[in-house]
Amino acid sequence: MKFKVMGVTAGRKDNNCEILLKEALLVCQEKGAEITMINLKDYDLLDCTGCTSCTMGMSMGKHTGCALDDKDDKKKIMEVLLDQDTVIFSAPTYALMPSSLFLKFMHRNLAYETAFLTKIGAIQPRDRIGALIAVGGSTRSWQSMALECMQATTFSSSFKIIDMYMATMVPAPAQVLLHEEKLARARESGANIMKSLNTPPAERKWLGEPDAGWCPNCHSNCLCLGEPQWRGLQYPIECAVCGAGGDLVKTDDGKWKFVIAANGLARDRTSEEGRGVHCDEIADTQGGFFMDPQKRVAVAEKLEKYKAIKFPAI
Numbered sequence: 001m002k003f004k005v006m007g008v009t010a011g012r013k014d015n016n017c018e019i020l021l022k023e024a025l026l027v028c029q030e031k032g033a034e035i036t037m038i039n040l041k042d043y044d045l046l047d048c049t050g051c052t053s054c055t056m057g058m059s060m061g062k063h064t065g066c067a068l069d070d071k072d073d074k075k076k077i078m079e080v081l082l083d084q085d086t087v088i089f090s091a092p093t094y095a096l097m098p099s100s101l102f103l104k105f106m107h108r109n110l111a112y113e114t115a116f117l118t119k120i121g122a123i124q125p126r127d128r129i130g131a132l133i134a135v136g137g138s139t140r141s142w143q144s145m146a147l148e149c150m151q152a153t154t155f156s157s158s159f160k161i162i163d164m165y166m167a168t169m170v171p172a173p174a175q176v177l178l179h180e181e182k183l184a185r186a187r188e189s190g191a192n193i194m195k196s197l198n199t200p201p202a203e204r205k206w207l208g209e210p211d212a213g214w215c216p217n218c219h220s221n222c223l224c225l226g227e228p229q230w231r232g233l234q235y236p237i238e239c240a241v242c243g244a245g246g247d248l249v250k251t252d253d254g255k256w257k258f259v260i261a262a263n264g265l266a267r268d269r270t271s272e273e274g275r276g277v278h279c280d281e282i283a284d285t286q287g288g289f290f291m292d293p294q295k296r297v298a299v300a301e302k303l304e305k306y307k308a309i310k311f312p313a314i
């Protein structure tokens with residue numbers, strides 16, 4: 001059976017993100033995959049309303065779906081997307097992070113948490129992998145949260161990200177076509193995807209640049225000082241993306257390195273087990289609120305004051 005590979009982009013039509021994505025997909029096609037590609041600009045996509053009916057349903061073991069299911073194209077896309085072995089995402093960098101269209105689409109993934117949908121039999125179990133391509137007009141300095149934000153939005157669909165590529169310094173329309181090395185790197189992403197798909201799931205590894213990023217777990221370039229997490233777990237330093245915990249250590253050649261602690265992957269957001277702890281946290285904090293009538297009444301009373309305040313709007 002052919003591997004199914006889908007490309008999802010949020011870039012301008014016929015421009016840099018689309019071109020790099022197509023280069024990667026062409027390699028997958030040459031190596032026998034069945035390809036689908038969409039540009040999110042072609043679809044009607046609404047913002048998550050924040051109603052949390054999806055997570056409330058999940059915490060009670062019920063499949064509520066998304067409150068917007070019959071109001072836009074998200075569900076139609078997800079039915080195809082979750083039936084893929086791989087998705088390659090490409091997004092333009094706006095203000096250091098992926099564009100709002102990409103984020104709008106991906107934030108709606110919460111209602112499609114694959115661990116939950118698989119558990120209740122709504123979708124087939126699958127070892128999904130993914131690759132990310134971020135495109136920007138500047139250097140990495142001005143794309144500092146692009147790949148990190150992209151990766152963070154893939155967790156709830158359990159895509160194991162095996163490669164990430166940041167195409168820098170291509171601000172103008174289709175300008176990437178002047179850079180053969182960038183097109184070649186995108187093709188390498190396609191080749192990495194096919195190599196990974198042809199590897200037994202348990203043995204699939206990171207295939208991007210070996211030393212990419214600070215975090216040896218998710219390869220993000222984004223570390224922060226640790227603070228107490230839910231139920232007190234704390235590390236000196238955390239990866240802001242996957243949540244790996246550890247500390248900075250100076251190597252023999254005088255460079256700093258992020259070393260993950262022995263228990264540093266206890267809440268690894270790239271794993272379903274790690275995210276499970278966060279589900280427990282939500283059940284505790286959100287569920288604890290909804291199940292306690294006293295808390296709900298107290299909030300309703302205090303809220304009246306704020307509802308009555310009306311500042312001039314535009």
Ligand SMILES: Cc1cc2nc3c(=O)[nH]c(=O)nc-3n(C[C@H](O)[C@H](O)[C@H](O)COP(=O)(O)O)c2cc1C
Binds near residue numbers: 017018139170171
């Ligand atoms: C609103 C806006 C904000 C942008 N912000 C950044 C930025 O912070 N960093 C960067 O490197 N490029 C930035 N860019 C440049 C785009 O990332 C760049 O044009 C890219 O090639 C767009 O991809 P596309 O051709 O696939 O649409 C910005 C562009 C726009 C329109």
